[in-house]
Amino acid sequence: MADTQLMVWIDQDLCTGDGICEEICPDVFLGRDDGLWVVKEEASHFGETIIFDGADGAGHGPEGSRGVARVPDSLIEAVVESAEECPGECIMIEPYSAEIVAARGV
Numbered sequence: 001m002a003d004t005q006l007m008v009w010i011d012q013d014l015c016t017g018d019g020i021c022e023e024i025c026p027d028v029f030l031g032r033d034d035g036l037w038v039v040k041e042e043a044s045h046f047g048e049t050i051i052f053d054g055a056d057g058a059g060h061g062p063e064g065s066r067g068v069a070r071v072p073d074s075l076i077e078a079v080v081e082s083a084e085e086c087p088g089e090c091i092m093i094e095p096y097s098a099e100i101v102a103a104r105g106v
């Protein structure tokens with residue numbers, strides 16, 4: 001289990017769909033079929049992969065502000081760079097919170 005101090009989510013209402021975030025940090029950002037981007041937790045960091053894309057079923061979680069992914073400490077720099085480069089200014093970074101993790105329902 002990766003150490004984590006931060007969490008990240010995307011406001012899909014503002015996402016321009018250019019994919020810059022995934023180019024910078026493919027372990028955290030993923031393009032969805034509708035051309036918008038979502039966040040994920042990779043099994044290589046957290047033991048199982050969860051994609052916060054709003055889809056039903058195992059391995060998926062809520063999108064938007066409820067779909068908050070933990071950021072492995074090793075990827076903090078890349079996630080911060082992604083947020084700085086994001087043209088939609090829609091990558092939201094927050095401190096880690098066990099309450100938020102529990103509220104995700106996954």
Ligand code: SF4
Nearest residue numbers: 015016019021086088
């Ligand atoms: S960099 Fe921002 S605007 Fe571009 S795809 Fe990622 S979240 Fe969307």
